[in-house]
Amino acid sequence: MPLFFVFLIAPAAVAVALYRRNPRRLLDGPTEDAPLRLLRWAVGLLAPPRAEWGQAMLGELGHLDGRRRRLRFALGCTGAALVMPPWGRAAAALWAAVAITVAGLAVHAGLVVDFGLGAGGWIALAVVGVICAGFLLGASALLRRPGVALPGVLGGVFATVVALLLSGFTAVDQVTFVPTSWRRGVIVLAVPAVIGVAGTLWRRSPAAGRRVARLAALTAGLLQLLYANVAVAILGAGGPPDADGGFTVRGTVSDRLANNIVHLAVTTLIIALVGWAAAALAGRLTRRAREV
Numbered sequence: 001m002p003l004f005f006v007f008l009i010a011p012a013a014v015a016v017a018l019y020r021r022n023p024r025r026l027l028d029g030p031t032e033d034a035p036l037r038l039l040r041w042a043v044g045l046l047a048p049p050r051a052e053w054g055q056a057m058l059g060e061l062g063h064l065d066g067r068r069r070r071l072r073f074a075l076g077c078t079g080a081a082l083v084m085p086p087w088g089r090a091a092a093a094l095w096a097a098v099a100i101t102v103a104g105l106a107v108h109a110g111l112v113v114d115f116g117l118g119a120g121g122w123i124a125l126a127v128v129g130v131i132c133a134g135f136l137l138g139a140s141a142l143l144r145r146p147g148v149a150l151p152g153v154l155g156g157v158f159a160t161v162v163a164l165l166l167s168g169f170t171a172v173d174q175v176t177f178v179p180t181s182w183r184r185g186v187i188v189l190a191v192p193a194v195i196g197v198a199g200t201l202w203r204r205s206p207a208a209g210r211r212v213a214r215l216a217a218l219t220a221g222l223l224q225l226l227y228a229n230v231a232v233a234i235l236g237a238g239g240p241p242d243a244d245g246g247f248t249v250r251g252t253v254s255d256r257l258a259n260n261i262v263h264l265a266v267t268t269l270i271i272a273l274v275g276w277a278a279a280a281l282a283g284r285l286t287r288r289a290r291e292v
Contacts, residue, residue: 035074036061042074042081044144047088054081090143093153097139097222101132104226107233108257115236115253124254128225128261135218135268142215147203152212155195156219159271162191163224172239174231175256192217192271196278206283213275221268228260 039061043054057077064070082091108128112121143149166186167177179187192213199212237252247255 033067033070035067035070038071039074039077041140041144042078045088045091045094045140046081046084047086047091049086050081050084050088053084089149093143093149094136094140096153097136097219100222100226101136104222104229105129105132107226107229111229111233111253111257115250117250117254117257121254121257124257124261128264131261131264132222132225135222139215139218142211142218145208145211147208148199148211148215151199151202152215153219155199155212155216155275156221156223159191159195159216159220159267160223160227163187163220163267164227171231171234174228175235175259176240188270189274192274193278195271196275196280197282199275200279200282200286204286206279209279209282210276213279214272216275217268217271220271221264224267225260225264228263229257232256232260 036058039058043051043058046054061070061073061077064073082095105125105128108125111117112125115121117124142152166179166183167173195216196209196213198209199216200206200209202212203209232253235256237247237249241247
């Protein structure tokens, strides 16, 4: 029941934060069309030596008429921005996130085929694919923010390593781990708080700390999903029986994959929310300390 309320309250909290930041934009909606927003996003991923090229492409887009023509141009420039050397730190991190996501989904798809999970398995794969696509879009928006890419990715790796240290690294550990109270406190409170505070102190900005926490949450979610799916691929239906007895081989594999999806959503949400709060608190405390 508490988890249900977390999922219920989180979107409302995000909406309130967005409204307080810019009420007019939230109520009126964006004033730029999709091609311009897409191209601005792609330009944000460019390395500094290519920034002039990006601004030139934005100027060229301004002279084009017609939605389809503008969209084709923006898509072409976006593809060029992603592969054009030298890669900026943001683009490199985005490609790494894409590779991790594709690997995790590929392992999931292989399990659906190998164990014949049927329509339910493909539906679950589609659901987790949509979630991961949203994660990548969110990560891409955060990666273009100055000074966020490195601490955000490191924060996600840190959260993943701590979680594995507490649960164990073996495949059996991944499907049987039930955290004690203190381990749960470390995972859901201490680690996200450290990420949020470190992000704020790194950039000396609570806004940057909040972005670092969100990027760390997305990174940790994708990393842990890949690790958990690999664990299921190693074990299949083997290992100790699950908590609910009587599962068939297909049922056991399907249940373990479903647990990975739930863990993906919960882990990401907790790190983002607690890290956001810790970053905001750290920013307020440091500001008061400077005033004193």
